Amino acid sequence: MTRAIVLAAGRGSRLYEMDPTPKPLVRVAGRPLLQRTLESLVKGGVGEAVVVLGYQAQTIREAVLSWGMSLPVRFVLNDRWERSNGLSVLAAAAEVEHGTFLSMSDHLLGDDLVRAVADFPLADGDAVLGVDRDVRGCFDIDDATKVLLDPGGITEIGKTLDHYDAIDTGCFRIGPSLVEALRAAESRSGDASLSDGIRALCGSGRMRACDVGGAFWLDVDTPAAFAHAELCLARLARLAV
Numbered sequence: 001m002t003r004a005i006v007l008a009a010g011r012g013s014r015l016y017e018m019d020p021t022p023k024p025l026v027r028v029a030g031r032p033l034l035q036r037t038l039e040s041l042v043k044g045g046v047g048e049a050v051v052v053l054g055y056q057a058q059t060i061r062e063a064v065l066s067w068g069m070s071l072p073v074r075f076v077l078n079d080r081w082e083r084s085n086g087l088s089v090l091a092a093a094a095e096v097e098h099g100t101f102l103s104m105s106d107h108l109l110g111d112d113l114v115r116a117v118a119d120f121p122l123a124d125g126d127a128v129l130g131v132d133r134d135v136r137g138c139f140d141i142d143d144a145t146k147v148l149l150d151p152g153g154i155t156e157i158g159k160t161l162d163h164y165d166a167i168d169t170g171c172f173r174i175g176p177s178l179v180e181a182l183r184a185a186e187s188r189s190g191d192a193s194l195s196d197g198i199r200a201l202c203g204s205g206r207m208r209a210c211d212v213g214g215a216f217w218l219d220v221d222t223p224a225a226f227a228h229a230e231l232c233l234a235r236l237a238r239l240a241v
Contacts, residue, residue, distance in 0.1 A: 044114025054081020
């Protein structure tokens with residue numbers, strides 16, 4: 001059974017002034033962000049999910065259980081949710097096995113994007129990130145996490161890269177190697193971001209890239225991105241009719 005870990009612990013301060021609802025429960029085109037993420041993971045082949053909670057954990061937990069999803073969902077608490085997001089991954093470390101999906105609750109993911117990442121051949125010890133090479137089509141390039149590629153995979157990742165080939169879609173498959181990298185980062189500084197762990201895998205040649213082609217995805221992190229997401233989902237709904 002393919003497992004997914006979904007990070008839903010943060011406060012989402014940039015959307016808070018627009019909507020004080022916990023960010024994973026903010027409704028985009030009528031449905032909560034986290035519900036949309038879980039539904040896309042199911043359609044992409046995921047069989048169970050572990051949701052990492054922090055800010056307003058009980059509210060989010062009760063909401064997820066009320067949705068009556070066919071996907072079995074378990075919950076892990078990150079009591080250090082106010083710090084970097086790598087600590088949310090570490091909170092769920094016991095759930096990480098080779099090929100586990102990792103996603104964020106505020107990323108809308110097309111079903112075909114999830115399937116592309118699921119089908120990527122992943123060697124033991126490696127991780128893979130779905131990347132979008134359509135850099136010019138990125139909605140908010142300043143806020144996007146950029147990715148520098150070479151034929152072997154990803155060589156660098158970060159929001160402030162001067163040179164890059166693709167954009168991070170927020171959909172990964174990971175394994176214990178990422179957990180080890182995050183633990184090492186935490187031991188050095190007392191904190192760890194997901195990007196810290198990914199950079200460590202890049203440095204050891206274990207971070208692969210899956211080109212998702214024209215698959216839909218969007219990071220809903222700001223009021224402007226929220227408005228854009230509503231337009232995109234409305235357009236996709238019309239095309240599906």
